Amino acid sequence: MSEAAATRTPVGRPPLVPLLPSLAPLLRSWLPRQRWFAGKGRSITGFSPVSATELLPVTAAGPGAGPGLLHLLVTVHQGASSASDDCYQLLLGVRDALPPHLAPALIGRPAAGPLAGRTVYEGLLDPRLAELVLERLRTPGALGPLRFEKSAHSPAVPGGLAARPLDAEQSNSSLVYGDEYVLKVLRRVQPGPHPDLELPLALARAGCARVPVPVAWYEATAPHPYTLGVLQPYLRGSRDGWQLALEALAAGRSFTAEARALGRVTAEVHTALAAELPTVALDRARAERLAAAMARRLDEAAHAVPGLLPYAPRLRTAFDALAGLGDTGRRWRVQRVHGDLHLGQALYADRDWSVIDFEGEPARPLAERRRPQPPVRDVAGILRSFDYAARTHRPWNPSWAERCRTAYCEGYAQAAGVDPRAEPELLRAYETDKAVYEVVYEARHRPDWLPVPMAAIDRLAAAA
The missing domain is CATH 3.30.200 (Phosphorylase Kinase; domain 1)
Incomplete structure (x- = not known):
């Protein structure tokens, strides 16, 4: 959809109707530079308004006029089909001129529309x-x-x-x-x-x-x-688990006590979620759907990162084993989980852990992130995080990661009564799926880090 088409959908008060087309050239340049923008590497073909709300009037201008704050929900089009469209929340500040301390927040100055000649900027960077x-x-x-x-x-x-x-x-x-x-x-x-x-x-x-x-x-x-x-x-004085792990590695210090405690906390969160929200059984049909989705992601990843191709047949055996669990007659609990658990999502303060950021993997659809999963999915995320931390240390310290992985699973078992290692098919499938996800992410965003998940790919393929 073109920017001109956006004028057919009135938003906000009448003076704001032509706003989005006048902002489009600025947003086209500014959005791809934001870390939270998911469409990097793809051309922006247009914008459509969803809603516009003045949290503080933006139309006043002239000497002594204070800043305005405009809340926008905007659909960004990046392809021929709607499947490539995303809706973003923007909070835009508006002033006649920016003070020097807000210069990094500048988005631009519209040449036309209701804000013509005024300065538009990232409103969240303005303390007022x-x-x-x-x-x-x-x-x-x-x-x-x-x-x-x-x-x-x-x-x-x-x-x-x-x-x-x-x-x-x-x-x-x-x-x-x-x-x-x-x-x-x-x-x-x-x-x-x-x-x-x-x-x-x-x-x-x-x-x-x-x-x-x-x-x-x-x-x-x-x-x-x-x-x-x-x-x-806000948990004042807390440190995230990633920082603590790197400090322990640099000091040559064990991290097993912290890992064991984090395992117990993860189990407590899972137990509470299972008590409060519905759970289902991992039956044959559900196991096959999970395995098919993992296999599909592997195929897509191998197409995007050819270095995965030699490993793909052996990695796929992990997903075949998951699909086969439905034939064993056993049943596992499937429930709501964190969905993107790693050391950076755990905060440590007063010798105790808290868990934050339950958003799940933001690249995946919201409906998928809200779908019940085996708890071992979160366990696999933390285990992969220990590997990541160990790989940042020179020389590489794989035994440090293995000790942390063992302690974490022991702590989880103490609180949950079930050791994740007692479910090897589930654990291997979810670790493999996570490593495949990491390969694609690093190849796109941090190529220097690609050897970290590729080392896991090599280990997991060898386990076949």
Whole structure:
């Protein structure tokens, strides 16, 4: 769809109708440079409006006019079919001119439209506008298609908290308020309940203290329901497991005690999710569907990264073994899981672990991320993460990773009563699937890291 076609869909108030076509040239240049933009490497062919809301009026101009804040949901077209389209959440600040400290936030100056001649920039980098978003969350209610909600069981969020962006940006954006709260702003959004809100709320109902409880959130209600942002307590003084693991490696120190404790925490989270949300059995049909999806991803990955081709026949035996589990007469529990668990998603403070970021793998469709999975999927993610950490050390220390993997599984077994290593077909299939995913990711984004998952591919293929 062309930018001109976007004018046929009115959004926001009448003055905003021609807004998107006038912003299109700026967004076409700016979006691919954002880390959270999923369409890198593909041409942007057009934009369509989904909704537009003035959180702070943007049309005022002239001496003394303050900044405006415009909330946009925009569909970005990147191909001939709608399958390549993604909807993004944008929070655009508008000023007559940017002060020097906001220069890195610049998006551009529209040449036409209602904002012609004014300066448009990334609003979340403006502390004044970021604090306005918190004020909206402190006072629940609706604003156009947006609805702001607050947990009835959480204490009141204080006002006047200074805002700063969190440096560790990945597929979303995060704001820290006064070192007390962190707001995750979801960027690439899809209709339906979002696991990063749904699962922490379920864990809170189950009484699981291993996950920060959402205190407020905001959503879009039209034309589709979208979860847009979640506010949670900020775990001050915490360190993520990836940083701790690298420090242990550099110091030549064991990490097994921390790994064992993380295994116990993972099991506690799985137990609480199974108690609060529905579970199903891994029957023959479900096992075959899981295996077929893994085999399909392997074929696609081998096409994208030819270095996988020599390994593909032996890797596929792991998926064949998974498909064959339905013929054994055994049954495994399938439930909601974290979906993208690794050391960077675990925070360590006061000699204890918390688990964050229940979004799942952001490249996969939301419906797939919400689908029940065997708990061993999360276990495989952590085991792969230990391998990654060990590979960053020179010389490579595979025995360090193996000790951590063993301790983690022991800790999991202590809390769950089931050792993941007692399910070798499931564990190997999910580790293989994860390693294949990593190969494609590294080949596209960090070619220097490609030997890390390829070493796992070699090990897992040899196990055939």
